[in-house]
Amino acid sequence: MATFFGEILPVRSRAVDDDEDDDFRGPIEGEPILHWSKKVKAETEKLPDKKVPCSNLVISIGQEANAFTEVYVKTFKYEIIGGIFSKIQDDDPCTLSQTSPTDKSCFIYRCYSNPSIIVCQCNRDVSQEQSFSWAKLLCTNINLDTAYIAVLASCSTGGYCSDIPSSDLDTPFLRALKTEKFVGTPICKILEQPNMLTGLPAQLMTFFQVHQYKAVIYVCYKENRYADIPSVKAFLPVLEVTPIKDMTEPNKKAEDMLRDIVEKHQIHDMLYL
Numbered sequence: 001m002a003t004f005f006g007e008i009l010p011v012r013s014r015a016v017d018d019d020e021d022d023d024f025r026g027p028i029e030g031e032p033i034l035h036w037s038k039k040v041k042a043e044t045e046k047l048p049d050k051k052v053p054c055s056n057l058v059i060s061i062g063q064e065a066n067a068f069t070e071v072y073v074k075t076f077k078y079e080i081i082g083g084i085f086s087k088i089q090d091d092d093p094c095t096l097s098q099t100s101p102t103d104k105s106c107f108i109y110r111c112y113s114n115p116s117i118i119v120c121q122c123n124r125d126v127s128q129e130q131s132f133s134w135a136k137l138l139c140t141n142i143n144l145d146t147a148y149i150a151v152l153a154s155c156s157t158g159g160y161c162s163d164i165p166s167s168d169l170d171t172p173f174l175r176a177l178k179t180e181k182f183v184g185t186p187i188c189k190i191l192e193q194p195n196m197l198t199g200l201p202a203q204l205m206t207f208f209q210v211h212q213y214k215a216v217i218y219v220c221y222k223e224n225r226y227a228d229i230p231s232v233k234a235f236l237p238v239l240e241v242t243p244i245k246d247m248t249e250p251n252k253k254a255e256d257m258l259r260d261i262v263e264k265h266q267i268h269d270m271l272y273l
Contacts, residue, residue, distance in 0.1 A: 032130050034137040036082040040110075051143040052081070055116035056243055058150050059138075061200055063227035064220055065152035066121050067261045068235040074119055075249045078109040084122075084137055086130055106134075117247055118142065122200070131203035139207050148243050149208060149215035152235055153201045157221045161195050171223045172234040178216040179209045186216055187237045227265045229258060 036044070036052075044050050060069040084106040106124070111117040126134050157166050176186035177197065191197075197205060201217055208215035218238055222231040238244060251257070 032084050032086045032126075032133045032137055034082065034084050034141055036141075037080065040081045049143060051141055052110075052118065053116050054118050054142050054144055054147045055114075056148050056247055057118050057120065057142065057144065058152065058244070058247075059120045059122070059204065061122045061126075061151065061153040063265050064154040064222065064231045065235065066123065067227055067232045067258060067265075068152065068238075069119060069121055070261060071232070071251060071254050071257045072236070072239060073244070073248055074109065075251045076114075076247075077112045078119060079112060080107055081110045081118075082108040084108070084134060086124060086126060086134065108138075111247070114247075126200040128199050131200045134200060135203045135207045139204075139211070139213075144208075144211075144213050147213065149213055150238065150241070150244060151201060151204055151215065151217035152220075152238070153197075153217060154220040154222055154231065156225075157223055159195075159198075160221050162192070169221075172220050172231045174234055174237065175219050175221065176216055177205060177219075179205065179213060181208075181212045182214045182216050184216070184241075186218070187241055188218065191219065227262050229262055232258060232262065 040052060044052060047053070058069060058073055060066045060073075086106075106120060106122040106126075109119040109121070111119075120138065157169055157171055160166070160169070162169065174188035175191040175195070176188050177191050178184075178186060196202065197217070197219070201219070205215060205217055218235065220231055220234045222228075222234070224231065239248060
């Protein structure tokens, strides 16, 4: 189905709530489920809309965006408050403690010092068939009515349409798209037509547009298959954007952390060559 920002396929969604954090099993293979921590469940039950309050939401999709978020955005102390699990089978653990590069979850974090700041890190590919369910689970369970939303994602230059030959493109580079409600100016060029978003980024931005949320997406176009340091650092201009600038502080260990993350991803990817 063609949407406001690109191509996605809609499917139904279901949010599953369970009393136990560590022994939950997904009901249907391939259907994403949302799982909150006990602490957040208790908090939201006291709220009229039953949603997690939010003033700033950062959603990172893909290795580069997640590495950038881990190193440069989450510079304050954060706690895991939930997760979205995809393709869960009967023998898969569905907990908030999965930490391997191949886990089937997206973790949702909250800042300790400012609980209205939420970071969502998607650790795995979300298929087109799952993207509608995934986006609806996230967006209908967090109060985004007045929130600033920034989505970070990456894409290969092989899918980028330009008058400039791909071999002459100065990669990596950023492009942006925003909803009509977002009145600010992105820190990079708007994605040129006929380029469009695909998959989960397209579904999220379409959802934000339809529900009139303030959202912008920054896409890093890169050449390399694996995450590398230049592709991660391509997102650095985003740190100068208010209110993201107010959400972060300098990370003195940034270079070491970034090097370790990139090396771990490259070692894991090489195992499957």
